[in-house]
Amino acid sequence: MTKLLEVNNLSISFTQYVQGLNRHDSKVITDLTIDVNENEIVAVLGSSGSGKSLLAHSILGILPYNSHVTGEIKYKGEVLTQELKEKLRGKEICLIPQSVNFLDPLMKVSQQAIGECEDDKEREEKKIRQREVFSKYGLDESVDDLYPFELSGGMARKVLLSTALLGDPNLLIADEPTPGLDKQSVEETISDIKNLKEQDKGVLLITHEINVALKTADRIAVFYSGHVIEINTAENFKDADNVLHPYTKALINSLPRNGFKLTEGVQPLDDVIGCPYYENCPVRMDKCEKNKPKLINHNGVMIRCFNYEEVNDES
Amino acid sequence: MIYFYKSFFNSFFKTNLYTLEMIKINSKKLAKFLGYKAIRLLILLVVIAAISFIMVQLSPIDPVKAYLGQRIVSQEQLAIMGEYWGTNLTLGERVLGWLQTLASGSMGFSLIYRAPVTEVIAQKFFASLTLMIVSWIISGVVGFGLGVIAGAKEGTLTDKAIKTYCYILQSTPTFWIGLVLLMVFSVYLGWFPIGLSVPIGQLSDTVTFWQWLYRLILPAITLSIVGIASLTMYTRDKLISVKNSDYFLFAQARGESFWGMIKNHGIRNILLPAISIQFLSFNELFGGTILVEQVFAYPGIGQATVAAGLRSDVPLLLGIVIISAIFVFVGNLIADVIYQYVDPRLRSEDDE
């Protein structure tokens, strides 16, 4: 079966100028590999501000121009070129953005959901479709004429979700769908996302809230300092003994204390030579400092740690 | 003429129906706002009138001598002239006299035009107003257009060309642009007359509309060229910040076309700020008019200002200062109203 989305060895870096106009290159995502099947929700779990959103932007082809990307992204087995991304985005692949800031502040929400139209006929059709989707999520006609700043938090979430679903996509990318929401809205959002799976859609969920990931996803990829260090099933995440990477274990053990939020922690910002978790690792080895482990398949679980590599793997 | 401006404005706004839709002004709030502004203007004018009068009076330049220039007159004539100018009075008497005149609603009597200042200003200002409005509209439309193109095509050759053009324009003295245009189009090509808004030997009343328009072209072009640069740079920067915004990113992710996004999200978000900026430029517009009128010998408020200053026509000069302050104030006021009462976000904050 071909996978809906495949990301292989994706790296993203930026060039910036700092005080005194010295050039500075920063690597935000390093060697990221992940895949999403139809009918599946995969969560990318990482602390906020760690550059996870760029994964979404890179799949949609909307990265800023001072970025540098290597690696490949495939959609339904086909390599996503920039042209293909431009053709598919908004139709086959849709983004559910973080917040209401992603809506034009001076445009009524219904107009934005409908988007661009070639002629009046298309506009009529899209208007009917927009009304349909909006009502499905409990947004009545009065919402159509509101400006984004007039929406409440929960309402905004539903508008953003409906807007993404208007094009009837196969793959949805939800980028931090639950920041600053009250408990009830979070529950609603979780059930809305799970509901998408019932409709045979694939979902890539990008979040820093582990309980959202646990309740929603089938598989969870742990994102640490620009690297994916482990991809395991949500089922295994319920017990620290079932996950492999020392960071993941530490993460799960500390959960009740941290209120199920990822700790900010000290994560190296620049690209490191060795294992990104070397500084804090309880089971580190000498070679971890200078060599970077690869993401390998260990009994069906993807893991980036020398402890699980074959013993005589010196190449 | 007024009708023409009105219809132009309407058609300008109709292209952006959404903008019109957003204009729902809370009239009660607006009245309060305008009342507050009116009081501010009054205080401002009194202060400006007093300060500028004292400034002129402190000047070491003898107004009688400045008026006479190279002409030679007898002592008796000089004494009569001194009385006419009021140089034989003390500073206190003069300030009092000036404020009395102002309070009575008059601005005094222009010494060089030999007519009431209000009359002179009304006539001259109207002539300049046409020049200013025409170039204000040209520079607004062209400046906004260029800014949108440069911002949309950020980093390309087109953008660089527009940026370079603006950069150079910002460093160019207004009057020199006028001189160059005059040299090229009037002296070298001979398309336009050199100076004088009214052909020599003709009364200003008998000038036909076409003659008048013909003489308006070069000054208007000069004045609008100068106004374009700052608006273009502003529009460009604003559009680029919209392009970097989250909502632009999401529109892109929804698969909207580039120019569609520029039109739907870019122009929608920058049009009102750009119009405000254009209203805030009344200050430079008035200053530019003074220079342009001097170069093209256009008989408007600018020429009157220079004449009044050079020949120490104090009442006229002070009258012009007050009028120009009102002019600039009105521009700022309109910009304020646009900012506070038209944007739906700020509007609803005010309603609370």
Added chain:
Amino acid sequence: MSETPWYNKGLFSSLNLRQKTLLTIGLTGLVLLVIFISGTLIDANLPTDFSIKMQPPSFAHIFGTDWMGRDMFIRTIKGLSLSIMIGIGASIISSIIATLLAFLASINKFCDSFVSWLIDLFASIPHILLIMMISIALGKGAFGVIMAVAFSHWVNLTRVLRAEVLQINTSEYVALSKRFGKSKLWIAKEHILPLILSQIFVGTLLVFPHAIMHESSVTFLGFGLSPHEPAIGIILSESMTYLAMGAWWLAFFPGMALLIVVLLFDIIGDNLKRLFDPSQANK
């Protein structure tokens, strides 16, 4: 990739942005210095030679000659150096005014609203008119023009500095100093001034082009330097008389030279600003 301004592209493309910026500043500064120094070395009383009057540009006189046979190139250089001198004087004075007002605004709420009101007052009269008025009040001439330009150009810098001082004043270490019983003057001198020094410096340089341009404008109108001075404004205003005769070089070259000088100052100011505040370069 980063966008570099048109003037540092091409020849120096192998250098990085920092080097390019520094090189641009150095080169433009050098050009201006050469113009300024050679201008001061020229005797103000140029030789007149009526046998070569009103000559169009040639190899002997690259900017042509005027109605008294004076070389326009030399007159222009002299005029430019005079403009630069007035520009230096005016922008330094206006920066001093701006700094003083920014500190005045930080004393208390009343002073702050007074400064805001003063800013509003000065911004409410067209620049040129304001310069004319001040120049008349001070009796025209070089002194009048310098003061007029200085007193009309402090507004923008004051706005920037006022906001900056306000921000520093609310910072924790200033609060700490206050608790230690340090006087307001001590805090202003030891904490605030060093922090806003770079902004004052850049601000002064950014006032420069405007100062030069406005000086030549009011001089052109007849409210600045006296007709005996070799100023660019005077040269251009004289050229109006000969324009109809086709003596285009009298207006074209001096104006062009003025434009270039203003542009060079603009370039220095912008590049320095970028050096201190790199957020612009990242765009």
